[in-house]
Amino acid sequence: MELSNLQFSPGKHLAPVIDWLNANFHGFFAAITRTIETMLSAVEGALLFLPAPGLIAVAAGLTFIALGWRLALLVACCLGFGLLMGLWQASMQTIALVTISVAISVVIAFPLGIWAARHPRVEATLRPILDIMQTVPPWVYLIPAVMIFSLGRVPAIMATIVYGIPPMLRLTTLAFKQVPKDLKELGAAIGAPPRTILFKIEIPSAMPTLLVGLNQCILLSLAMVVLAGLVGAGGLGAEVTRGLTRMEMGLGLRAGLAIVAVALLLDRLSRNALQYKRKPTVRTT
Secondary structure: OEEEEEEEEOOHHHHHHHHHHHHHHHHHHHHHHHHHHHHHHHHHHHHHOOHHHHHHHHHHHHHHHHHOOOHHHHHHHHHHHHHOOOOOOHHHHHHHHHHHHHHHHHHHHHHHHHHHHHHHHHOOOHHHHHHHHHHHHHHHHHHEEEHOOOHHHHHHHHHHHHHHOOOOOOHHHHHOOOOOHHHHHHHOOOOHHHHHHHHHHHHHHHHHHHHHHHHHHHHHHHHHHHHHHHHHHHHHHHHHHHHHHHHOHHHHHHHHHHHHHHHHHHHHHHHHHHOOOOOOOOOOO
């Protein structure tokens, strides 16, 4: 028998599975599609409600009040760059896509990471799954997502979520495993309930590593959103794709730099917002 006859074709076996899922879980997938589309529309509507200069002024003003003038200047520069490049609407679409993707990824990865940190068997079970998820090329995730959800923003979101979960989950597990045991024992000794120990002791102690996980999740989600432009997700990824396919290097370069500005904006805002603490007031007697 020739070796060519022994070749295995994954697509031949995957297609019937996808057809069965679409036939039996169409309502479930439709509900996911409606939910994600509603969330995306709400975020995009909020971002595009005001004219671009008005949104830049509001965002910079709120950042100045909450986090200081340096970060406010950064917000104004990053948003202003997208406006000056003529990619304002695409930039807002990308921010909405990344915001929803990262939020869902964190909601899934954070509790799983805590669970894995407290149960070694769960961590051992999740480790090979996460290895596979991080080893598979990112654009491969778009294939089953498109087969199930068709073209558009929803498969882009689903593929981005799958790609963004592993770093957040791994670093959440590491963060909670590194929390000093004496701190947890001290909380238990004073009679604090598990919820209080989690929110008052473990999460603050794990915050530096959690911020690294959030940073990686944001950056990987941005990278995936660019690839998602291939399936009609819109945003800056679509502009990069258009620039490459039409050999418009100026458009591709402008869109690429706008993606860098969005990444810088989201990274610094999330990092500073989570690290922000009120300065203790000094009382004089």
